[in-house]
Amino acid sequence: MDLYASRAYWPTAEQHEYASNYWGSNEYMQIPVTDAGYLHFSLDANQQGDEVEMRVYFY
Secondary structure, three states, X not given: OEEEEEOOOOOOOOXXXXXXXXXXXXXXXXXXXXXXXXXXXXXXXXXXXXXXXXXXXXX
C-alpha cells in the first residue's frame, strides 16, 4: 500500500507533493503545515485487503 498527499489537488501515484517511502502495510509521512487549509490524501493498494486506519497528529 502507498500513501500520497497534496495540498491543492487529489494526489495520485503519478502526481503528488508527498509520498510514503516505506515497505509493507505501515505507511507514514511527516508534512510541514504552517497555514490553515486542506490536505488531500490518497491510498493506493495492489489488492483488496482488510480495514484501513488513518491517524493524524498535529504538533
